[in-house]
Amino acid sequence: xxxxxxxxxxxxxxxxxxxxxxxxxxxxxxxxxxxxxxxxxxxxxxxxxxxxxxxxxxxxxxxxxxxxxxxxxxxxxxxxxxxxxxxxxxxxxxxxxxxxxxxxxxxxxxxxxxxxxxxxxxxxxxxxxxxxxxxxxxxxxxxxxxxxxxxxxxxxxxxxxxxxxxxxxxxxxxxxxxxxxxxxxxxxxxxxxxxxxxxxxxxxxxxxxxxxxxxxxxxxxxxxxxxxxxxxxxxxxxxxxxxxxxxxxxxxxxxxxxxxxxxxxxxxxxxxxxxxxxxxxxxxxxxxxxxxxxxxxxxxxxxxxxxxxxxxxxxxxxxxxxxxxxxxxxxxxxxxxxxxxxxxxxxxxxxxxxxxxxxxxxxxxxxxxxxxxxxxxxxxxxxxxxxxxxxxxxxxxxxxxxxxxxxxxxxxxxxxxxxxxxxxxxxxxxxxxxxxxxxxxxxxxxxxxxxxxxxxxxxxxxx
Amino acid sequence: xxxxxxxxxxxxxxxxxxxxxxxxxxxxxxxxxxxxxxxxxxxxxxxxxxxxxxxxxxxxxxxxxxxxxxxxxxxxxxxxxxxxxxxxxxxxxxxxxxxxxxxxxxxxxxxxxxxxxxxxxxxxxxxxxxxxxxxxxxxxxxxxxxxxxxxxxxxxxxxxxxxxxxxxxxxxxxxxxxxxxxxxxxxxxxxxxxxxxxxxxxxxxxxxxxxxxxxxxxxxxxxxxxxxxxxxxxxxxxxxxxxxxxxxxxxxxxxxxxxxxxxxxxxxxxxxxxxxxxxxxxxxx
Numbered sequence: 001x002x003x004x005x006x007x008x009x010x011x012x013x014x015x016x017x018x019x020x021x022x023x024x025x026x027x028x029x030x031x032x033x034x035x036x037x038x039x040x041x042x043x044x045x046x047x048x049x050x051x052x053x054x055x056x057x058x059x060x061x062x063x064x065x066x067x068x069x070x071x072x073x074x075x076x077x078x079x080x081x082x083x084x085x086x087x088x089x090x091x092x093x094x095x096x097x098x099x100x101x102x103x104x105x106x107x108x109x110x111x112x113x114x115x116x117x118x119x120x121x122x123x124x125x126x127x128x129x130x131x132x133x134x135x136x137x138x139x140x141x142x143x144x145x146x147x148x149x150x151x152x153x154x155x156x157x158x159x160x161x162x163x164x165x166x167x168x169x170x171x172x173x174x175x176x177x178x179x180x181x182x183x184x185x186x187x188x189x190x191x192x193x194x195x196x197x198x199x200x201x202x203x204x205x206x207x208x209x210x211x212x213x214x215x216x217x218x219x220x221x222x223x224x225x226x227x228x229x230x231x232x233x234x235x236x237x238x239x240x241x242x243x244x245x246x247x248x249x250x251x252x253x254x255x256x257x258x259x260x261x262x263x264x265x266x267x268x269x270x271x272x273x274x275x276x277x278x279x280x281x282x283x284x285x286x287x288x289x290x291x292x293x294x295x296x297x298x299x300x301x302x303x304x305x306x307x308x309x310x311x312x313x314x315x316x317x318x319x320x321x322x323x324x325x326x327x328x329x330x331x332x333x334x335x336x337x338x339x340x341x342x343x344x345x346x347x348x349x350x351x352x353x354x355x356x357x358x359x360x361x362x363x364x365x366x367x368x369x370x371x372x373x374x375x376x377x378x379x380x381x382x383x384x385x386x387x388x389x390x391x392x393x394x395x396x397x398x399x400x401x402x403x404x405x406x407x408x409x410x411x412x413x414x415x416x417x418x419x420x421x422x423x424x425x426x427x428x429x430x431x432x433x434x435x436x437x438x439x440x441x442x443x444x445x446x447x448x449x450x451x452x453x454x455x456x457x458x459x460x461x462x463x
Numbered sequence: 464x465x466x467x468x469x470x471x472x473x474x475x476x477x478x479x480x481x482x483x484x485x486x487x488x489x490x491x492x493x494x495x496x497x498x499x500x501x502x503x504x505x506x507x508x509x510x511x512x513x514x515x516x517x518x519x520x521x522x523x524x525x526x527x528x529x530x531x532x533x534x535x536x537x538x539x540x541x542x543x544x545x546x547x548x549x550x551x552x553x554x555x556x557x558x559x560x561x562x563x564x565x566x567x568x569x570x571x572x573x574x575x576x577x578x579x580x581x582x583x584x585x586x587x588x589x590x591x592x593x594x595x596x597x598x599x600x601x602x603x604x605x606x607x608x609x610x611x612x613x614x615x616x617x618x619x620x621x622x623x624x625x626x627x628x629x630x631x632x633x634x635x636x637x638x639x640x641x642x643x644x645x646x647x648x649x650x651x652x653x654x655x656x657x658x659x660x661x662x663x664x665x666x667x668x669x670x671x672x673x674x675x676x677x678x679x680x681x682x683x684x685x686x687x688x689x690x691x692x693x694x695x696x697x698x699x700x701x702x703x704x705x706x707x708x709x710x711x712x713x714x715x716x717x718x719x720x721x722x723x724x725x726x727x728x729x730x731x732x733x734x735x736x737x738x739x740x741x742x743x744x745x746x747x748x
Contacts, residue, residue: 029696093710171549209547210549215550215552216486239687241698248717254687270732274532365736397684397685397686399685399703
């Protein structure tokens with residue numbers, strides 16, 4: 001008999017009034033008893049619709065069955081078969097649009113807490129120092145991976161499991177991509193990312209940091225160094241600005257800069273860490289995605305008095321993960337919906353003093369299917385702010401495409417690939433993740449890395 | 464880790480280091496820079512590549528003690544290592560066809576160290592190179608022998624006239640222009656007010672003037688826009704679109720304001736480091 005509760009068991013959390021001023025993880029996840037209880041809400045459907053919602057096809061009912069039996073190690077093994085980074089996915093996937101959106105229990109009541117259970121299994125395995133997995137026999141072929149974000153790590157891990165000698169090249173000084181510079185500590189602890197990357201290195205994957213492919217070395221030179229194939233997982237790290245007056249004033253950050261200072265460089269502990277960050281009393285964050293939520297909640301933790309999200313559509317259209325929107329509200333972030341900035345104002349020293357905005361109304365649906373925001377005439381007003389963070393999206397970095405002749409790209413910069421294989425226009429060069437799609441999710445990037453690993457193996461082994 | 468092979472103090476505040484970094488050495492060109500981080504709590508700072516040896520796999524950097532990180536860097540010795548050293552970053556200088564043509568390379572402050580590889584590169588391309596450099600007093604002069612080797616005319620200015628030629632680099636440039644010297648192009652590298660002053664002088668004469676911008680940087684790979692500048696009315700990222708730009712198109716006012724963004728924090732960080740060093744020294748005594 002299964003647990004008939006219609007409610008998903010809540011995870012333990014830090015209280016909002018405490019956590020809004022610290023960088024420790026907000027959600028503490030499930031303990032063993034809670035995992036056992038939530039697992040029994042799964043009815044173990046034969047056709048498992050939840051799996052179709054997972055971009056890397058985790059065998060969900062199978063791992064949950066092991067959780068029910070208290071076999072947490074076995075549950076972890078099942079997850080790891082298809083997912084190289086479960087401790088991360090369990091925390092940052094938008095499950096409401098993926099696995100949990102397809103859960104049969106969600107038709108009446110809450111879906112099963114698949115993400116929380118995955119996270120529990122991964123954390124359990126990490127806490128109980130598992131014996132190392134046996135290394136696969138090497139097949140003598142070398143593959144280079146550009147970028148150590150979720151997509152590159154997944155591709156590298158999958159290829160290593162098949163016996164390839166894999167080297168990842170990373171431009172920054174720490175591997176992890178957006179997992180280390182973008183997603184904050186309070187949502188994804190960096191010690192955990194490091195641990196998770198170690199599980200990939202334990203498969204024999206080498207990671208070389210401080211190598212900017214396109215500058216330090218070109219794709220052509222990598223082939224000359226003896227690599228048989230290359231996977232490009234360089235992400236979408238080029239920040240977009242709105243191109244409104246005042247964007248170069250002091251106090252205006254791209255979300256990438258703000259979050260890199262805070263997360264990667266640990267500016268929240270300045271002057272213990274050498275990198276400073278300036279956060280004023282009143283902060284406006286422009287945008288409605290996860291990046292905007294992360295920036296707003298980070299600003300709150302750095303001591304801002306008032307933090308607002310400024311978004312040109314309504315809350316319903318916000319692409320951010322539901323749980324993060326909920327957490328941001330609990331922590332006191334103000335949501336100014338249907339509001340669009342037109343100008344940032346500054347003083348004679350070049351510092352931000354305010355932001356002119358207009359109100360918007362929702363018109364007809366646009367190409368993306370979302371209702372297009374239209375300016376409400378005569379609705380301008382000025383918000384008093386001293387810091388502005390622009391979080392309206394990122395484009396792929398042009399460095400690789402500019403230094404690689406023959407690599408086909410979309411007009412907006414994304415690499416063009418075969419959807420089935422991830423193959424680019426160049427022989428034995430594959431790509432995936434945000435470098436192809438533009439800014440999307442961790443799990444989609446991982447799915448692309450997995451697809452390309454399979455295609456690379458088939459190509460190089462002549463299958 | 465990236466080992467420091469040699470260290471040499473060029474004057475009280477300027478130091479030259481040779482770093483083992485084969486990947487950087489293999490690809491480096493004039494005008495490019497590196498970013499380094501000393502240790503785990505360190506910040507990332509950009510420094511121009513002052514020289515490289517592809518066979519030895521070494522890169523030379525020259526830096527001036529101005530704040531916490533450069534003071535700390537100056538305390539390291541040959542045999543120590545830097546945690547991170549990445550590059551080459553930025554675009555390689557493009558000079559066009561300068562063979563037989565006269566160009567001026569102007570360096571102020573630490574800019575002299577950056578101007579030096581430019582002078583060498585132009586000299587090797589067959590240009591007639593006039594080098595104009597400025598120091599507070601002649602005792603602080605650096606790299607004069609090296610510059611002499613690349614320059615047809617080397618003009619050294621001092622603020623106090625201690626070498627007999629008192630004034631700024633712009634005074635020397637003005638003298639040359641007034642005397643009717645025709646320059647194909649001018650390359651100015653140094654503090655922003657100096658680069659701006661040179662640009663104002665060459666603008667009426669319509670002499671193509673290249674400046675090497677030095678805004679605040681974090682990653683140096685184009686992912687954050689911390690180094691953005693307005694050039695010809697457009698926003699550019701100095702780390703990937705530059706660091707060299709047409710000086711007549713750069714908005715220096717904005718760039719100077721942006722470079723002062725963290726002045727308070729920089730002071731705090733420096734004071735804290737100097738205090739800690741003092742304490743440590745007293746402890747040893």
